[in-house]
Amino acid sequence: MEIKIGITHSPREISLDTKQDAEEVRAKILEALRDDDNVLELADKRGRQYLVPVGRIAYVEVGEGDARRVGFTATD
Template sequence: MEIKIGVQHAPREIVLESGQSAEEVERAVADALAGKAQLLSLMDEKGRKVLIPSDRLAYVEIGEAAARRVGFGAL
């Protein structure tokens, strides 16, 4: 699933593909915004961990994974 994270005072958003479910990501974001965690911690598909200070979160967009197209086909 594709996750886009906006960070305050940063010109670009963070985009990552994660194997976590939408419910897991939503729970992690809710815990970070509620003050239960100081960092939003997410894992991407390659096993890298992304840590963002919860007080710097601007927005989080949770979307479906896009199918990757290969080759020269008609759209």
């Protein structure tokens, strides 16, 4: 599951892949967004922890990650 979090006043977004399913991630995000003083806690596949102050979140995008394509293509 791929998660992208936009941060206010920042040109970059946080992007991470997690082992959790979409409903579990959605429930965690909705619970954190109930209060601006909360912190959204997520972990990626490698075990790294992400702590994001809810008051700074501009948007959250949750979806299936794209399979990375590796290789060469032939063109005419």
